[in-house]
Amino acid sequence: MSVITIEKITRRFSDGYLLLDEFSNVFKDKEFVTLLGPSGCGKTTMLRMIAGFEKPSTGEIRIDDMVVNSDKIFVPPEKRNIGMVFQSYAVWPHMTVFENIAYPLKIARAPKAKIREKVEWILEKVHLSQYVDRTPSQLSGGQQQRVALGRALVAEPRVLLLDEPLSNLDAKLRESMRFEIKEIQRELGITVVYVTHDQTEAMAMSDRIFVIYKGIVQQVGGPTEIYRRPVNQFVADFVGKVNFLSGEAREGRVELSGMGQSIPYQGPCTGKVIVALRPENINILSPKGGSGAPVLAESPGGIRPGEGRLEGRLASQFYLGDVNDCRVDINGEIVRVITDSFSYDDLKEGQKVSLSLREFIVYQDDGSGGAGIVT
Numbered sequence: 467m468s469v470i471t472i473e474k475i476t477r478r479f480s481d482g483y484l485l486l487d488e489f490s491n492v493f494k495d496k497e498f499v500t501l502l503g504p505s506g507c508g509k510t511t512m513l514r515m516i517a518g519f520e521k522p523s524t525g526e527i528r529i530d531d532m533v534v535n536s537d538k539i540f541v542p543p544e545k546r547n548i549g550m551v552f553q554s555y556a557v558w559p560h561m562t563v564f565e566n567i568a569y570p571l572k573i574a575r576a577p578k579a580k581i582r583e584k585v586e587w588i589l590e591k592v593h594l595s596q597y598v599d600r601t602p603s604q605l606s607g608g609q610q611q612r613v614a615l616g617r618a619l620v621a622e623p624r625v626l627l628l629d630e631p632l633s634n635l636d637a638k639l640r641e642s643m644r645f646e647i648k649e650i651q652r653e654l655g656i657t658v659v660y661v662t663h664d665q666t667e668a669m670a671m672s673d674r675i676f677v678i679y680k681g682i683v684q685q686v687g688g689p690t691e692i693y694r695r696p697v698n699q700f701v702a703d704f705v706g707k708v709n710f711l712s713g714e715a716r717e718g719r720v721e722l723s724g725m726g727q728s729i730p731y732q733g734p735c736t737g738k739v740i741v742a743l744r745p746e747n748i749n750i751l752s753p754k755g756g757s758g759a760p761v762l763a764e765s766p767g768g769i770r771p772g773e774g775r776l777e778g779r780l781a782s783q784f785y786l787g788d789v790n791d792c793r794v795d796i797n798g799e800i801v802r803v804i805t806d807s808f809s810y811d812d813l814k815e816g817q818k819v820s821l822s823l824r825e826f827i828v829y830q831d832d833g834s835g836g837a838g839i840v841t
């Protein structure tokens with residue numbers, strides 16, 4: 467069992483700057499939770515408070531039944547039974563892989579035979595068995611980060627905290643390490659709190675994502691929920707690519723400003739609205755027509771089937787191998803469309819195209835940009 471209970475955690479700095487305001491949630495046993503947000507939004511601070519490197523201004527943190535932080539109680543990091551990995555590899559340069567991983571057990575004065583057994587077990591988990599006698603300088607960045615991961619896991623912590631552990635690795639390695647971390651988490655059945663500013667990383671790994679902006683949790687949900695039903699424009703923009711089109715909702719349709727065209731809409735918003743439309747949720751229909759019946763968006767107000775069509779002209783297209791990245795000019799307004807790369811050969815810049823919208827979300831346009839909603 468390792469449940470982290472966070473109750474009304476607030477972090478205010480001495481200069482009065484309020485970073486986290488009454489953050490409450492329960493991270494479940496064996497859950498992979500990700501704190502996702504831009505730099506400076508408070509992710510590391512949250513993690514450091516769970517680890518015990520930093521004290522909250524007010525609030526309580528419990529790990530299982532143990533209060534580790536409250537007005538009266540502060541349990542130091544070494545007594546919390548937590549493993550932590552940082553962005554910088556932070557492994558001991560003068561120690562071998564074996565010694566690095568054995569270090570927490572040595573400090574805890576575990577018997578030699580026990581240390582060997584545990585280290586060998588973890589070496590296998592992090593795929594470093596053949597490198598035991600190397601020092602970090604003889605390892606790649608990815609291998610060094612696996613040493614840090616092994617060291618964090620060897621004492622079988624209740625909770626693993628990871629602060630942007632893949633940010634210093636190159637793109638290909640970052641992608642494969644995601645799956646390795648996820649696999650280790652499943653095998654060990656450990657609760658993980660993961661911090662990143664990379665939305666695809668969060669999507670690939672998490673059971674639940676907390677999208678944070680300026681110290682405020684904007685939305686909590688699984689990857690599909692966050693991606694397909696972002697509660698506001700900030701979340702829609704942060705977790706993927708999106709076109710924002712302004713318009714006016716009335717009589718079952720949204721009239722798109724400047725485009726002279728409208729799309730069907732039956733949701734709760736009225737008057738000034740913003741339509742969020744992901745480029746990959748738009749199909750370019752061949753001039754002859756075709757394509758199945760498009761399905762319309764689930765807006766925060768519910769699923770509204772119907773047909774969304776727009777007529778425009780292909781302004782440009784970029785062949786990217788896996789996709790065709792297009793810009794479509796609709797009466798002077800530009801909409802980005804990402805479509806099947808095979809369409810590149812069929813389409814010509816300047817030609818007329820019909821767009822069918824598979825899914826979009828309509829937000830009330832209150833001029834705020836939509837951020838700041840607390841869930």
Ligand SMILES: Nc1ncnc2c1ncn2[C@@H]1O[C@H](COP(=O)(O)OP(=O)(O)O)[C@@H](O)[C@H]1O
Nearest residue numbers: 479480483485504505506507508509510511512
């Ligand atoms: N002791 C402090 N006093 C004032 N501001 C701080 C202090 N520590 C951190 N901050 C500020 O809090 C913000 C959040 O920091 P951090 O938790 O590191 O964000 P993230 O990990 O999301 O990038 C940053 O803007 C940082 O400047």
Ligand SMILES: [Mg+2]
Nearest residue numbers: 506509510511
């Ligand atoms: Mg940080």
